[in-house]
Amino acid sequence: MAMARISSGLAYPDRFYAAATYAGFGGDFPYSSAVISKFSNDVALLLYALYQQATVGPCNVPKPRGWSPVEQGKWTSWNGLGNMASIEAMRLFVKILEEEDPGWYSRVSDFTSDPVVDVEMNHNHQTELPSKNVVNVPEMKTIPTENGNHVETQDKDVLVDGVGYVGVYDQWVAPAVSGPRPKPRYEHAAAVIDDKMYIFGGNHNGRYLNDLQTLDLRNWTWSKVEVKANPEAPLTVTSCAGHSLIPWEGNKLLSIAGHSKDPSEVVNVKAFDLQTYTWSTMKTYGKPPISRGGQSVTLVGSTLVIFGGQDGNRTLLNDLHILDLETMTWDEIDTLGVSPSPRSDHAAAVHAERYLLIFGGGTHATCFNDLHVLDLKTMEWSRPSQQGEIPSPRAGHAGVTIGESWFIVGGGDNKSGVSETVVLNMSTLSWSVVTTVEGRVPLASEGPSLVLSSYNGEDILVSFGGYNGRYNNEVNLLKPSHKSTLQATRFGTPALDSGSGAQNATNGTRDVELEFETAQEAKIREISMDNNESQTNKANEVSERSIAALKAEKEELESALSNEKSQSLQLKQELLEAESKNTDLYKELQSVRGQLAAEQSRCFKLEVDVAELRQKLQTMDTLQKELEILQRQKAASEEAYAKQKQSSGGVWGWLAGTPPPIEKP
Incomplete structure (x- = not known):
């Protein structure tokens, strides 16, 4: 774009x-x-x-x-x-x-x-x-705002307490960084582990990258991670863009999906071990999704929820898949309700460990600013009403959550970059603008990364890279104030909470909102007239009952989850045993096939021998017949000879003086 x-x-x-x-x-x-x-x-x-x-x-x-x-x-x-x-x-x-x-x-x-x-x-x-x-405190550059003013991050705005951090709220500033900067890029992926931001892959001048860079967020120093060869499973890390990077188990980075020059048929999960500095491909079970890039990957507990993206044929997707990181098993989910239209380069977040929110994204020609919510308990989609200052359509934006607040930065609409940083209160579904920069600065880019870090208990948003007509490699920081995380609340009433579905927000109308506000005001007046002690007791009782109910529900869910995990592990073990048995049966089949081939060869040889014997037998029959004929001819000859001898014997006997024998009467 x-x-x-x-x-x-x-x-x-x-x-x-x-x-x-x-x-x-x-x-x-x-x-x-x-x-x-x-x-x-x-x-x-x-x-x-x-x-x-x-x-x-x-x-x-x-x-x-x-x-x-x-x-x-x-x-x-x-x-x-x-x-x-x-x-x-x-x-x-x-x-x-x-x-x-x-x-x-x-x-x-x-x-x-x-x-x-x-x-x-x-x-x-x-x-x-x-x-x-x-x-040494990192110095800050000013980021021009929309009205032409500048963020004056002078000496009075910078505090020192072991590490430097931003002393102004709700404004972007650029720290002075040291070390060799990464190559400018966009559509890369970023994650934070132990106060270090890791950057992997991305797109630079149309070329996919496969380098792994790290920014130490304590001293703002860049360095390149020297990847070592894995002797157990040699792996050449493919250059990619549009992938996702997820921190896992405190010492691993999981790289999932992404576009590459030679894509695989299905989504692969690669892991980088921060202790051995080696990449490896993780073995998964079940049916993995087809290869894609521009998808969203959201960590919910110990599972990854993958939605949408674009495959290698540029076909846009809106399917939903879940990967259980404990069993490494894929599962394609059939959902209820109306799913979001196929899209890529959207943003996703999870609220209350139950609701998956999808915002924006685009097709090849259109960008969206719609908001969709998936109840992960019922697996039902809904499209609730948005409140407040609804953001303009965009794709290629990035977001992080702090409590109930979802901060979104960057993106574009095929014409220009988005200049405002917005925040959504995920309980009330109310939008508000945190700050707005001039439209021609690196923050108004597509494909940046946005991560959450913390200094002295305060949250810091860290943005890197992006594309806005040129590739950039700048780092920008924003420290959100409590005002930016709470101001959206006044625009609406709770629409998402842990005890009600997102569908409740779908059919809300202005009359219902006014009725609700009137009821709330009456309730406030009624409560204000009650005795403070009675109010406190009632609140405590309600709170205790709510906590007890939540604990019971939590225990029930944990028990169900434990059973599911146990069954999953059992199925995995059975699958391994079946695979082992299948391997043995295959070897036995190969052996039987070999024996059968030998028997077939021996049988063929015997058939040849039988044919030869039959031919010889036929020859012997012919010879036997000829022998019988010769024997009959010989017998006839001997008989004729004997008769001839007898008839001629009397004459020769007479000549010899031997009288013929006298016949008896």
Whole structure:
């Protein structure tokens, strides 16, 4: 979604003077060899011009007559700035220095503008650095608001108590960070564990990233996490964007879904172990969702609720899946009511561990500002009435919850970035605006990340990155006041609570609201006339009964949950046993198949032998017949010979004088 380019905020004069001193500027004509040695000639000339514009003003000196490339270059650069304001020149000086030397501030970490260190700036802008044992407080940049004013986070607004934190409420400020900044990006994922914000993946210039970066929220230092190879399960982490990052078990980060160049067919769950610094793919059971990005993943107890997104074919989705993190089993949920229309890049939150709220998101051409609520107990969708200042349609926004308050930052509508930071009271479903920045700053971006941190018991919202015509890698902070978390309450009556469904809010009308308000006023007048002691006793009795009922319901739910977990574990064990048995049966089947193949081969050989024997048998039958014929012929010949011998024997006997035998009568 294309958006206009947004300029960054202003820096403090003290930061400019520290930057100028670090860069080597000083004296009446600041262009020393120290400056040239640190930067290229063009950068050095530009820094010189900005320094002169910030400290002296517009160039009013005549053009040098003598031909000196250095003098001509300095005059030309300074004169080219025209009537640029001094504060703008300071801002550009610091910005260019940060681009050329990102770690400059960390190398002068002793510098601070906090009054407790008594840093003095003389008229020649020479910086007196404090001693090394002073706590370094992160300096804040101003973020311009919609009316043109700036958040003055000066010395009086910054407090020191071991770590620095913002001293103004309901305004965005940009802390000074040190260390190598991550590459600018959007559609990345972020999570906080042990006062460290982890950034994983994202999109930069159309390329997906797979680096893991961390920002230490105690000293505002960036560093890259060096991932180690997992010897047990080698894994090449795929570059991705539009995924979700969930903290789990205090030492793991779960990366779920996301777009990639070579997507898998189903959603994978990858885990990063913060103790071994290794990635691994977690084995899941059941039927996982199809691969997607731009979905919402919400942690509810020990389960993850996944809704919507966009698959690899750019098909928008509105299906609902649940992953039990204890059994790692997927379950696709059939819901009641009217589901939200298919969408991606929406925001989701959970209220009272029972209601899933879906806000905004978009299709390929349309953005939404509708609010949908899913009762996780009845699995029924509803679309309740929103109250207060309903936000404009948007997609690509980010949100976090603090108690009953749901803060939402950024997003866009295909034309421009959203400039206001809004908050929803999830009990009354009332919207209000916390603060509004100018439309052309990095906070008005699509695809930023937003996490919740805490300093000295106070909540801090931390935003990073985003895209608004350019990719950015800025960090911004906001400390919400009690006013911002409570002001939405006055706009409406409770619509969501732990004892009633979201559907109650769906059919509310103005007449019902007026009737309710009238009844409430009458009830207040009645209570005010009662005795304070009686009121207190009744309230205590009601409170005790409510607590007892809630405890009983909690115990019942915990018992049911325990039974479900036990059954799930039993089913998992049975599944493992079935898989083991199936493996054995498969091996046995393979063995039987081998034996059958051998028998088939032997049978074929026997058939060949039988065929040969049959052929020989037929030949023997023929020979037998021929033998019988020959034997009959031989017998006939012998008989004929005998007869012939007898008939011719009398003649030869007579000739020989042997008389023939006398026949007896």
